[in-house]
Amino acid sequence: MAHIEIIVGSVLGASEYVADALSEVLQQHGHHCNIHLTPDMPTLRRDAIWLVCSSTHGAGDLPDNIQPWFEQLKSTDLTAQPVMLIGLGDSSYDTYCHGAIKIEQALRDAGAEMLHAPLHIDVLNHPIPEDVAVKWLSHQLDKLG
Known part of the structure; x- marks a missing residue:
């Protein structure tokens, strides 16, 4: 089964709830997961699939906890690194x-x-974003090996 590194960007906790729900589903299907609430590039396994789950804060900004990782990302070669992405936001x-x-x-x-393709969850229409994320992930499980 696959190893999944779940990288979380969160301000108010919604992305953390989504990450926890996804981890639970993945583990039920035999995958091994690590959740990173303060992600740091050197601690992430390169032989794993990365599942990034982040909200948007302020005027389109990243949450404070994921900004250092984002800066590291800009100078890291991730050639062929398998990644999935879930974004939370408010369409208003x-x-x-x-x-x-x-x-x-x-x-x-x-x-x-x-x-x-990344999943964008509108929390205005889906106040429990983990439900949408789990449903989406359930359709992606075959891609995880």
């Missing part, structure tokens, strides 16, 4: 999911391989 803002969009662009620029 014109910067809806811009945090996840910034992460996606940086991952692509670093050479990461997106296993699926």
Whole structure:
């Protein structure tokens, strides 16, 4: 089974709840997961699939806890690193999911391989985002090996 590194960017905890729910589903299917609430590039396994789950804060900014990792990301070669991405945002803002969009662009620029198009969850329409994320992940399990 696969090893999954879950990288979390969160301000108010919603992304953490999503990460916990995803980890539970993955473990039920025999995968091994590590959740990183203060991600740091050297601690992430390169032989694992990375599942990034981040909210957007302020005017399209990343949460404080993931910003150092994001800066590391910009100078890291991630050629062929398998990645999946979930972004949480509020569509009443014109910067809806811009945090996840910034992460996606940086991952692509670093050479990461997106296993699926990112999932953007509108918390305005889905106040329990982990339900949407778990449903999405359930359809992706075959890609995890």
